[in-house]
Amino acid sequence: MKIRLFKTGVNRSVGGNIVLWLFMLLFSLTMVLPLVYAVSSALKPMDEFFVFPPKFFPMHPTLKNFSDLFSIFDQSEIPFTRYVINTVFVSVTGTAGQVVLASACAYALTKLRFPGRRVMLKMIVMSLMFNSTVTAIVNFVTLRMLGMVDTYWSIIIPGFASSLGLYLMSQFMDQMIPDSILEAARIDGSGEFRIFFTIAFPMVKPAWLTLIVFSFQALWNNTGSVYIYDERLKTVSFALSQIQAGGIARSGAAAAGAVLTMSVPILIFVLTQSSVMETMATSGMKD
Numbered sequence: 001m002k003i004r005l006f007k008t009g010v011n012r013s014v015g016g017n018i019v020l021w022l023f024m025l026l027f028s029l030t031m032v033l034p035l036v037y038a039v040s041s042a043l044k045p046m047d048e049f050f051v052f053p054p055k056f057f058p059m060h061p062t063l064k065n066f067s068d069l070f071s072i073f074d075q076s077e078i079p080f081t082r083y084v085i086n087t088v089f090v091s092v093t094g095t096a097g098q099v100v101l102a103s104a105c106a107y108a109l110t111k112l113r114f115p116g117r118r119v120m121l122k123m124i125v126m127s128l129m130f131n132s133t134v135t136a137i138v139n140f141v142t143l144r145m146l147g148m149v150d151t152y153w154s155i156i157i158p159g160f161a162s163s164l165g166l167y168l169m170s171q172f173m174d175q176m177i178p179d180s181i182l183e184a185a186r187i188d189g190s191g192e193f194r195i196f197f198t199i200a201f202p203m204v205k206p207a208w209l210t211l212i213v214f215s216f217q218a219l220w221n222n223t224g225s226v227y228i229y230d231e232r233l234k235t236v237s238f239a240l241s242q243i244q245a246g247g248i249a250r251s252g253a254a255a256a257g258a259v260l261t262m263s264v265p266i267l268i269f270v271l272t273q274s275s276v277m278e279t280m281a282t283s284g285m286k287d
C-alpha cells in the first residue's frame with residue numbers, strides 16, 4: 001500500500017505575493033519613519049525648524065542641538081548625571097520587581113487550583129481596558145497613606161502592579177508549561193517555591209524578556225511629576241519635558257533630548273527582539 005505525501009503550503013499567486021510584500025513594506029515604513037524623523041530633527045540647525053514647506057531630512061546636519069542640551073544641564077542646579085541615576089534606579093528596580101512578582105502571581109493563578117482563580121483571571125483581562133489615569137487618584141491616596149509620596153517608591157510600586165505584565169505571564173505559563181512536569185516535581189518532593197524558581201521561571205524566559213521591554217520602557221519614560229516633588233529625585237523624562245516647555249528657542253535641544261530618551265528602550269528591544277517575537281507568536285488570549 002502506497003501512501004502519497006502531499007506538500008502543504010500557501011497557494012498564492014506571484015501577484016498576491018507582490019501585493020502582500022508591498023503592504024508589509026508600507027506598514028514597516030509607517031513604523032520606521034517617526035524614528036527617522038526624530039533623529040533628523042535632532043540634527044537640524046535652528047533655522048531649518050521654521051522652513052516652509054518643512055524638510056524631512058536636514059539640509060545642513062549638525063550636532064549643535066546635543067551640545068546645547070548638555071549646556072542647559074550644565075547650568076542647572078541638579079547635574080544631568082543625577083537625573084540619569086534616578087531614572088536607571090527606578091527603571092531597573094521596577095522592572096526586576098515586576099518580572100518576579102508578575103511571574104509568581106501568574107504561576108499561582110495558572111498552575112495552582114483554588115476557589116476564585118478564574119474570576120481573578122477575568123478581572124485581570126478586564127483591567128487592561130482601563131487607562132492608568134483611572135486609578136491615579138486611588139494610587140496617590142494609597143501612596144500618601146503609606147508615606148511613599150516624594151520617594152522613588154511612588155513610581156516603582158505602581159510599576160509592580162501592572163496588569164499587562166501579569167496577563168502576559170499568565171497566558172504564557174498556561175500554554176507553555178506542561179502540568180505533567182510540575183506534577184513530577186511535586187511527586188519528587190519539591191515545594192511550590194522551588195518548582196517556580198527552578199522549573200517554571202526559567203521555562204518562560206522569552207515571556208519575561210518581553211515583559212522587561214514593556215516595563216523598562218514605561219518606567220524609563222515616567223516623569224513621576226504627580227508623586228515626586230523633590231528636584232533631586234526627578235527623572236530624565238521630567239528634565240527633558242521642562243526643556244520642551246521652554247518654547248521655540250529650545251526646539252533643537254528638545255529634539256536632541258527626545259533622541260537620547262528613546263535610544264535606551266530601543267536598544268533593549270533590539271537586544272531582546274527574538275524573544276519578544278516568540279512570546280507574541282506563542283501566547284494569546286484563552287477562555
